[in-house]
Amino acid sequence: MQDQQRTGLHKPETVAEALAALSDLGGGGTVMAGATWIMRAPFRQEPMKPAYVSLAQIPELHRIEFTQAHVRIGSAVTHARLVRELQAIPELRGLVSAAGDSANPAVRQAATVGGNLCTADFAAADLVPALLCQDAEVEILTTEGRQLLSLDAFLGLRERLERAYLLVSVLVPRRPLASAHARLPLRKAGDYPVAIVSVAVECRPDGNMRGAAIAVGSVDAVARRWRGLERAVAGLPLDALRIHQLALDLADEFVGRDGPEVPGWYRVKVLPTLVRRAFATLQQH
Amino acid sequence: MAVRINVNGEERSFDGDVVTPLLDVLRNSFFLTGAKDVCREGFCGACMVHVDGVPVISCLTPVGLVDAKSVLTIEGLGDESDLVPLQRALEEGDAVQCGMCFPGIVMSLTNLLAQQPLAARDEIKRGLCGNVCRCTGYERIVDAALTLARNERRANV
Secondary structure (H helix, E strand, O other), rough: OOOOOHHHHHHHHHHHHHHHHHHHHHEEEEEEEEOOOOOHHHHHHOOOEEEEOOOOHHHHHHHHEEEOOEEOOOOOEEEHHHHHHOOOOOOHHHHHHHHHHHHOOHHHOOOOOHHHHHHHOOOOOHHHHHOOOOOEEEEEEEEEEEEEEEHHHHHHHHHOOOOEEEEEEEEEEEOEEEEEEEEEOOHHHHHHHOEEEEEEEEOOOOOEEEEEEEEEEEEOOOOOOHHHHHHHHHHHHHHHHHHHHHHHHHHOOOOOOOOOOHHHHHHHHHHHHHHHHHHHHHHHH | OOEEEEEEOEEEEEEEOOOOOOHHHHHOOOOOOOOOOOOOOOOOOEEEEEOEEEEHHHHHHHHHHHEEEEEEEEOOEEOOOOOOHHHHHHHHHHOOOOOOOHHHHHHHHHHHHHHHOOHHHHHHHHHOOOOOOOOOOOHHHHHHHHHHHHHHHHOOO
16 A cells, blocks of 8 residues: 655755755755655654755856865765875765764665755764865855855754755865874764864974864754864864873863763763874874 | 666656665565565665666665666576576585675675775675675675685686
């Protein structure tokens, strides 16, 4: 017996058509990219939308472009493609690690950059901290036109943006950085990570860090930069054990969100160890 | 509008809701029950099929996104009288247990060995990290896949 419900599925071929479809649907529709989050709505006791706008047939959203200044990643690029196409770029090792270790191989074939960034209820998205510490910007299309926002600003705004918006691309600045990503799932793969630490560091000729960007995911409801620790490590040698001690001292900046897999305090407890692991990875490189 | 899919070389159509999981369409409408209905959350891999040659978790794939694409299920891979080399290696290695996770594992390994015919043990394990076996027969499964990879290496010498 077939389900009697008939969900609408729009398949625009340009971003303008997609935006028009979203505008027409109002609150009755939303974007569908890889669908890995949407299809689990029943597990979260959330209703499915009456209609979806698929991004699968919009070529612009599937492109990765390289310029002197940026790597521009279309929002419908999957995690698996990120790994394949960015693995030769040394400064993006952290982002590639985030994409390549998230979920499991088949989910990585479907889940997209845009889905990771736009799903406000998904606190454990690996790409968010990895892109935050790269100072990434996002290109948004609304009925007002295109605009660039820092990823940090977008994360604060995304639930208040008008319904008809489209995340078109992510711009990652090209800089002489070293980056790494550390995550703690409860088993080796498949689980959502309990906590995530992404770091990106620029070193001076004397080997000390000019600056370090440190982003934390899955601990709070929304991933964020750990500014207190960034200030504490600026100018120091790249020494994972010393930075671990600083992270232990400063970890009370986080409260930790309670979840079905672990209580909030546990996420905070493991955070300094993940900081050490991320910096140790940088030392190895 | 009906969704049209080529399933194991045969043109099929589905006239239900576009957000119906591909898994349910395969099992309930096309009566292809090789892909198993287990976690429905994308964690266990028991429902793995290939869409246009790429392994996908069919429980999380809305059928509307598969329109005009080719789907390969375990039924399309080989049958009892004509097993593919991977199936033969798994059988000869006595790796097959209860059968719940197995179709998904075969579909994952088929793609992995097509992409990396010389895959090493760690690469095979990494490729199988999205397939959960509750019988915990992983080592013999990995051994069987390694046998194929070794044969491939020998053939290349």
